[in-house]
Each structure stands twice: as C-alpha cells, then as structure tokens.
Amino acid sequence: MPELPEVEVTRLSFALAIAGAHVVDARLGLPLRWPLGCDPQSLRGRQVLQVRRRGKYLLIDLSTGLLLVHLGMSGSLRFGPPGLPAGKHDHFDLLTSHGLLRLHDPRRFGAVVYAEHEQDAVAQKLLGHLGVEPLGEGFDAAMFAEGLKKRQAPVKQVLLAGELVVGVGNIYASEALFLAGIRPTTRASRISKPRAAKLHQAIRDVLARAVAQGGSSLRDFSNAQGQNGYFQLEAKVYDRAGEPCRVCAASIKRIVQGQRSTFFCPVCQKP
DNA sequence: CCATATACCTGGCAGC
DNA sequence: TGCTGCCAGGTATATG
Numbered sequence A: 001m002p003e004l005p006e007v008e009v010t011r012l013s014f015a016l017a018i019a020g021a022h023v024v025d026a027r028l029g030l031p032l033r034w035p036l037g038c039d040p041q042s043l044r045g046r047q048v049l050q051v052r053r054r055g056k057y058l059l060i061d062l063s064t065g066l067l068l069v070h071l072g073m074s075g076s077l078r079f080g081p082p083g084l085p086a087g088k089h090d091h092f093d094l095l096t097s098h099g100l101l102r103l104h105d106p107r108r109f110g111a112v113v114y115a116e117h118e119q120d121a122v123a124q125k126l127l128g129h130l131g132v133e134p135l136g137e138g139f140d141a142a143m144f145a146e147g148l149k150k151r152q153a154p155v156k157q158v159l160l161a162g163e164l165v166v167g168v169g170n171i172y173a174s175e176a177l178f179l180a181g182i183r184p185t186t187r188a189s190r191i192s193k194p195r196a197a198k199l200h201q202a203i204r205d206v207l208a209r210a211v212a213q214g215g216s217s218l219r220d221f222s223n224a225q226g227q228n229g230y231f232q233l234e235a236k237v238y239d240r241a242g243e244p245c246r247v248c249a250a251s252i253k254r255i256v257q258g259q260r261s262t263f264f265c266p267v268c269q270k271p
Numbered sequence B: 001c002c003a004t005a006t007a008c009c010t011g012g013c014a015g016c
Numbered sequence C: 001t002g003c004t005g006c007c008a009g010g011t012a013t014a015t016g
Helices: A004-018 A121-127 A141-149 A155-161 A170-180 A193-212
Strands: A023-028 A048-054 A057-062 A066-070 A076-080 A090-096 A099-104 A111-115 A253-257 A260-264
Touching: A004 A048, A004 A057, A004 A076, A004 A099, A004 A193, A066 A121, A111 A121, A141 A193, A155 A170, A170 A193, A170 A260
Parallel strands: none
Antiparallel strands: A023 A090, A048 A057, A057 A066, A066 A111, A076 A099, A090 A099, A253 A260
16 A cells, blocks of 8 residues: 555654554554564563654664664554544554554554664664655766666566665556656666656656645545645546546556556557 | 566445 | 455565
C-alpha cells in the first residue's frame, strides 16, 4: 500500500503527538514479516524521542534502542486514545502516555523490528542497501544519470528496486515515468543525461506533490489520524488501463514487469 | 555481480 | 448466495 508519500504522511500525522511520551505497554498480535526481536514488555518505561523516516521505513527512536516500522502492502498506523479493543488485523500496539500507536495490517507483509542501534546488523540488513532519499539533498541529477547508466534492467524496475533512489513504489514509478515522457520498458542504461534529469525532477515533483495531497488512498490507506489522501484523484496513468490519456487522449496501456502492473501512455512516453 | 522469479498473507471483486 | 480465479501500494531471499 504505502510508498514514500504515504509513509511520510503517516509520520507527519503522529510524530509530534507521540514525541516525549513514555511507553506504558506493548503487545503483539499475529506474526508479521519479521519477529520484533525483543520481549514487547521490555519496552515499558522507555521514552519516545522522535519519529524519523528512511525510504519506506519509519524509525521510532526510544531513549534506548529504536523500532523500525514497515507498512508492507496493507499496513497502516493509527495514533489515538487507548481503550479500543484490538481487531483481528491489529498486530502491534505501543501504548504510551500520550496515546496508543497501533499497526493495522491485514496481509501482514509489514513489520516492527527492534534494534539497539541503527547500525546494528538487524537494522542494517533492512536499511543498509537503500538508495538516496529522493526529497533530500543527496538526490543529485548527475549522480542519478550515472546510476541509470550502470543498469541494464527496464527503468521501471530500477526505480522499484530502491537501490538508486528509495521510496518510489508501483504507483509513483508509473506516474514519474509518465511525467518524464519515458517508456517504463526502456533499459535504464539507454536513458540520456537530459532525459535522466527530467526523470529526476519528475520523481521529486510527484512525490512532493503526493505528500502535499496527503498520499494516495487506494483501498485502505489513511494517516495515523484516520484521514484519507487525495493524490489518486490526479493519477495520470496508474490504474487507468483503457482510459484516455489526460494529455493526448490515447488509450492508457497496462503491461506486467517483474510480476507487477505498469501503466503508461504509448504516445506521450517514448522508448 | 546482475536480472528475474518466488515467497509471504488476506480480502475485494468480477464472472459464473 | 457462493464458488473460483485474479488482483492488490513491498521486498528479502533464492535461483538462473
């Protein structure tokens, strides 16, 4: 479900409210993608310092250690008053002095992982290979162009891999490639420097705009306060197979790349 | 090392 | 109503 914008929107919606809280209790539901890695009750008494984001991971810094939270395909976080009984898909609760942080994740591809330090092996196995932050200073057009040159895979799959740049998932990969006028099947290595620069800008634009719109709320996404996002209302190609391109009216195509759906305009996007 | 396939899991929906 | 098959926003791991 959540790509970088949804994760960032989630973070923004509860980070300030939870900062400074003390952990009163924690509980697990059914197993998630990876084990927590500690006894949830051992978190009692620790203070929540801040909530950061790295790619699609949320990092909840505690006075000792940190929690890495990933929303997988169907996860969402809620932060609100305690007391609501856990539903069948609520698989992690962090009860704090400021409220209850709850992970709801029907498919359980998400995870909450405890690490003593961000540099520890458990954390680095998940974070260590991640590419640069697309909305940060380190996302440089020239470096991005060079990175693309080294990859033979289709550009869409290079974006999804997250080793060049993080946070671009299946929706925003299709959207960014449309904005850049690049066919998703184009080999990354064959993208010229000017077109790479255009894609670089398109990625920044589409992600920043999606954050501003509160993310995309396909199916069940909403932020930690339960509010929906509106980005999907302005999707140019995603999930629009057979519908007219908003620019040239040609029929939007759907193809499969690496077992994932890709959408593009055959006229606006050149190989 | 690189590129691609597989596995994890539940629910919604179209079609019969 | 209920069955079947397909689809879904991710990514570590296995395989070629």
